[in-house]
Amino acid sequence: MTATVEVESSGEPLASGVQFPEGFIWGAATASYQIEGAANEDGRGPSIWDTFSRTPGRVYRGHTGDVACDHYHRYVEDVALMADLGLGSYRYSIAWPRVQPDGTGPVNTRGLDFYDRLTDELIGKGIDPVVTLYHWDLPQTLEDRGGWTVRETAEAFAEYAAIVHARLGDRVRTWTTLNEPWCSAYLGYGSGRHAPGIQDPAAVFKSVHHLLLGHGLAARALRSAGAQNVSITLNPAAVSPLDPQNPADVDAARIVDGLHNRIFLDPLLRGAYPDDMREHMARFTDLSHIQDGDEKIINAPIDVLGVNFYTPSYVSAKPGHPASPENPGTEGIAFRPPVGPITDIGWQIEPAALTRLLDRLHQDYGVPMMITENGAAYPDGPSGDSGEVHDTNRIEYLDGHLRACLDAISHGVDLRGYFAWSLMDNFEWAEGYKMRFGIVHVDYTTQQRVPKDSAKWYREVIRRNGLSDQGRIGE
Numbered sequence: 001m002t003a004t005v006e007v008e009s010s011g012e013p014l015a016s017g018v019q020f021p022e023g024f025i026w027g028a029a030t031a032s033y034q035i036e037g038a039a040n041e042d043g044r045g046p047s048i049w050d051t052f053s054r055t056p057g058r059v060y061r062g063h064t065g066d067v068a069c070d071h072y073h074r075y076v077e078d079v080a081l082m083a084d085l086g087l088g089s090y091r092y093s094i095a096w097p098r099v100q101p102d103g104t105g106p107v108n109t110r111g112l113d114f115y116d117r118l119t120d121e122l123i124g125k126g127i128d129p130v131v132t133l134y135h136w137d138l139p140q141t142l143e144d145r146g147g148w149t150v151r152e153t154a155e156a157f158a159e160y161a162a163i164v165h166a167r168l169g170d171r172v173r174t175w176t177t178l179n180e181p182w183c184s185a186y187l188g189y190g191s192g193r194h195a196p197g198i199q200d201p202a203a204v205f206k207s208v209h210h211l212l213l214g215h216g217l218a219a220r221a222l223r224s225a226g227a228q229n230v231s232i233t234l235n236p237a238a239v240s241p242l243d244p245q246n247p248a249d250v251d252a253a254r255i256v257d258g259l260h261n262r263i264f265l266d267p268l269l270r271g272a273y274p275d276d277m278r279e280h281m282a283r284f285t286d287l288s289h290i291q292d293g294d295e296k297i298i299n300a301p302i303d304v305l306g307v308n309f310y311t312p313s314y315v316s317a318k319p320g321h322p323a324s325p326e327n328p329g330t331e332g333i334a335f336r337p338p339v340g341p342i343t344d345i346g347w348q349i350e351p352a353a354l355t356r357l358l359d360r361l362h363q364d365y366g367v368p369m370m371i372t373e374n375g376a377a378y379p380d381g382p383s384g385d386s387g388e389v390h391d392t393n394r395i396e397y398l399d400g401h402l403r404a405c406l407d408a409i410s411h412g413v414d415l416r417g418y419f420a421w422s423l424m425d426n427f428e429w430a431e432g433y434k435m436r437f438g439i440v441h442v443d444y445t446t447q448q449r450v451p452k453d454s455a456k457w458y459r460e461v462i463r464r465n466g467l468s469d470q471g472r473i474g475e
């Protein structure tokens with residue numbers, strides 16, 4: 001596909017259809033383990049991702065987050081880059097094992113000092129900090145005691161949330177408790193593709209509950225300490241039946257929607273697990289870990305729901321098909337392999353699925369939302385003498401998804417902001433450094449950062465608070 005990429009400012013007024021609402025939040029996102037490095041510095045304890053990435057065969061070519069983008073030492077330069085892009089907000093996560101190396105007990109002040117410096121640096125440049133408290137790097141000591149399968153981890157999480165808030169709460173307005181608890185539970189304890197690498201369906205559903213409970217307890221602690229905006233980020237599936245006319249496909253989609261979406265959204269926003277998901281969970285574990293009153297705690301008010309979106313899924317009924325280990329209880333259900341254009345990580349590109357998802361979440365749950373992650377992996381790098389990175393395909397991806405957001409807004413969806421994933425190339429979990437999601441290129445040998453064409457394009461989008469009215473890129 002060819003594209004005319006407009007990176008220079010034209011100063012032309014835009015047609016209203018490509019303009020975002022006034023006050024729309026523009027940001028970029030990262031996560032602690034993926035960018036910080038400095039794994040053994042200033043008293044940081046080990047996390048499950050340190051253990052997992054050191055276990056042979058778990059991560060692409062044995063990559064680890066030991067050095068990553070060395071952001072721990074380069075945050076001043078990185079914040080300057082953000083300021084250059086004109087970011088209004090930056091979404092970053094706090095590494096629990098830096099703050100409490102053992103997950104509970106003594107606080108490591110030097111760990112908090114880092115986030116204090118980073119937060120000040122952001123505010124000094126006029127960038128609003130958006131903090132995620134848990135983006136998957138659980139202290140290893142907590143995993144040794146059962147991780148998210150036990151209630152104590154949820155209680156420890158609330159204590160940790162209060163500790164971080166006590167240090168940063170005077171400057172941070174927006175607090176996200178968890179990032180994508182689906183991944184923590186289903187990939188961490190179901191397929192074992194993510195840390196801690198366990199394969200046990202009962203553990204999946206115990207973890208779902210304790211993650212949600214941890215969110216609820218933390219939300220309560222944050223609120224009572226005066227937090228202004230409390231949120232959680234999910235990765236809701238945009239799931240559709242392959243054949244909407246076929247009742248068996250429709251039922252397959254109901255189950256997958258239950259496992260990915262309603263099992264989280266219903267207790268969070270309606271105060272109770274859906275009946276069909278209670279039955280589903282009970283196939284794998286008794287539900288004694290769900291105590292009276294827990295759903296009420298999970299139902300703590302939130303100000304905004306974070307939505308991470310990358311790709312749609314299509315499912316159909318297929319008798320005899322084995323369940324995928326990451327989705328316990330999905331025997332007889334087939335996930336269609338991606339069709340059409342895909343990104344480097346193999347994810348299908350379909351911006352309209354984002355509009356459908358936002359419309360549905362708005363209709364069923366009526367909650368204000370922010371896109372807290374959206375982006376694409378492409379194997380790009382500096383080209384020719386100029387050293388520029390011409391990532392036209394990423395611009396197309398982002399442009400298409402921003403138009404999908406505009407479509408949802410025009411349907412009445414209360415969408416408050418958008419965070420590109422990611423500010424820079426980083427450690428992409430089990431894929432190591434192979435997958436590059438950044439709008440800024442990172443050379444892992446020299447740690448040199450080079451804004452890609454997508455970064456320059458994004459700067460222009462932010463400046464205009466809208467998209468070019470030249471039509472969809474690539475059309």
Ligand code: FCB
Binds near residue numbers: 235429
């Ligand atoms: C999301 C994660 C994020 C990143 C993107 C590509 O699931 O939250 O850390 O890995 O996928």
